[in-house]
Amino acid sequence: MNSARDFNETVLGELRAILGDRVSIAAAVRGHHGKDESHFPDALPDAVVFPESTEEVRDIVNICRRHRVPLIPYGVGTSLEGHVLAVRGGVTVDMSRMNRVLEIHEEDLDAVVQAGVTRKQLNEHIRHTGLFFPVDPGADATLGGMSATRASGTNAVRYGTMRENVIALKVVLADGRIIQTSRRARKSAAGYDLTRLFVGSEGTLGIITEVTVRLYPVQEAMSAAVCAFESIDSCTRTVIEAIQAGIPLARCEIVCDTTIDAINRHEKTSYRVAPTLFFEFHGTKAGVIEQAETVQAIAKANGGMDFVWATHAEDRNALWEARHHAYFACLQLRPGSRAMTTDVCVPISRLVECVHETMADMKHYVAPVPLMGHIGDGNFHLMLLIDPASKEEQQLAEQLNKRVVARALAMGGTCTGEHGIGLGKQDSLVTEHGEETMALMREIKRLLDPENMMNPGKLLAP
Numbered sequence: 247m248n249s250a251r252d253f254n255e256t257v258l259g260e261l262r263a264i265l266g267d268r269v270s271i272a273a274a275v276r277g278h279h280g281k282d283e284s285h286f287p288d289a290l291p292d293a294v295v296f297p298e299s300t301e302e303v304r305d306i307v308n309i310c311r312r313h314r315v316p317l318i319p320y321g322v323g324t325s326l327e328g329h330v331l332a333v334r335g336g337v338t339v340d341m342s343r344m345n346r347v348l349e350i351h352e353e354d355l356d357a358v359v360q361a362g363v364t365r366k367q368l369n370e371h372i373r374h375t376g377l378f379f380p381v382d383p384g385a386d387a388t389l390g391g392m393s394a395t396r397a398s399g400t401n402a403v404r405y406g407t408m409r410e411n412v413i414a415l416k417v418v419l420a421d422g423r424i425i426q427t428s429r430r431a432r433k434s435a436a437g438y439d440l441t442r443l444f445v446g447s448e449g450t451l452g453i454i455t456e457v458t459v460r461l462y463p464v465q466e467a468m469s470a471a472v473c474a475f476e477s478i479d480s481c482t483r484t485v486i487e488a489i490q491a492g493i494p495l496a497r498c499e500i501v502c503d504t505t506i507d508a509i510n511r512h513e514k515t516s517y518r519v520a521p522t523l524f525f526e527f528h529g530t531k532a533g534v535i536e537q538a539e540t541v542q543a544i545a546k547a548n549g550g551m552d553f554v555w556a557t558h559a560e561d562r563n564a565l566w567e568a569r570h571h572a573y574f575a576c577l578q579l580r581p582g583s584r585a586m587t588t589d590v591c592v593p594i595s596r597l598v599e600c601v602h603e604t605m606a607d608m609k610h611y612v613a614p615v616p617l618m619g620h621i622g623d624g625n626f627h628l629m630l631l632i633d634p635a636s637k638e639e640q641q642l643a644e645q646l647n648k649r650v651v652a653r654a655l656a657m658g659g660t661c662t663g664e665h666g667i668g669l670g671k672q673d674s675l676v677t678e679h680g681e682e683t684m685a686l687m688r689e690i691k692r693l694l695d696p697e698n699m700m701n702p703g704k705l706l707a708p
Contacts, residue, residue, distance in 0.1 A: 268298075282325045286669055293337050300418065300424055315336050317337055320339060320391075327666050329395060333702070347368060354430065361455050363388065381402070393444070395408075396664070397664055398620065402664075403489075403495050403622030412458070412459055412460075413428060419452045428441045448667065448705045451691065472556075481500050485597070495541075498526075498620070499523065502605075504579070513567075573585070573629070583633060586644070590650055593658050596624075601626060611630060623663070655674075655677060661677070
């Protein structure tokens, strides 16, 4: 099924019977849903549907199952590994209308939301409570998509990833069953941990329709800082020493000089063009001051320069907006290019070595290679800018990416700290886990999705 005209009119008729005009085969709508932020070629679905409830998702699944039509869950399309591409055609299930905050339990510090609620929407909704949801991947992604890809981001060093912050899920399975993976209790020993099975499953086992997440009190005091260094090695040593000193960093981000230059051009900022760390500290007023002074001393001992503080909320927000826009800023280093992003994560003790060897390797690439990452938990990214028309550049970028992954795995790390597997890292997943573990994953997939209709082609290689 490569075009809307080839798509089965019977399927369209059944979908329209339950959704009305919330079914689209318009070229513009299909085109929007057939691309993401990855470097992979666009792959359009045959139709796009916009459910508003779990029951409607169930009905969509049942129709598509009867006709053996693939289903692709869609949040806002910010994935970096081709997760939302309809590589085998089918129906994209756009969750944007499932955007209701269902329950807020202030005393229990949790919230229940529909899968299409974005992280910014949730935080705006609960602002008056003095609570917040901390997982911040940069993009204003949906909580369903963040759960499906096991996202993390800038706050992970202190608050953890989606794995630690999802309490329960409501999921529609490939056979149309609706399951609740857990209750709201903070701990449970009741059976298999199905919540963790679906967190990170990338839409290949079922469609997440509701998410129960942890919330946290907004801290009494917050302070952020930017500090430039003479080298990437100095940045990484500073982070390792701060963590080993027991300092509870809330955020700790690294960007290289190439990235800082791109940010300055894109955001009209004036940071020193040098390898740079972005910090944030949360706690009591006295605690934040103590943490910041200790980190500043560690940074100075490692050659840190220009410690610039931001204590007012608007200044902190501007600082993190600049960091969050780094990806798009770096795309402008080579207009018209697309980015292949690396996403390895290594034990913190191997971080200096891994980053140093990786940056040396990147000197052989055809374009500047920006580095950025959540270095506080050993996760860093490179952007390999590719001319979409050049197969040679894509092959070179893939070779370099494989070397980065091989290096991380040799150091006890992982091929992906947060972006997931999608289309791009399936071979790396096999290398990381081995055939026996992969065989078990495939058995789980066949058990829950025997017709391979849930986001086919993603995560598990055939």
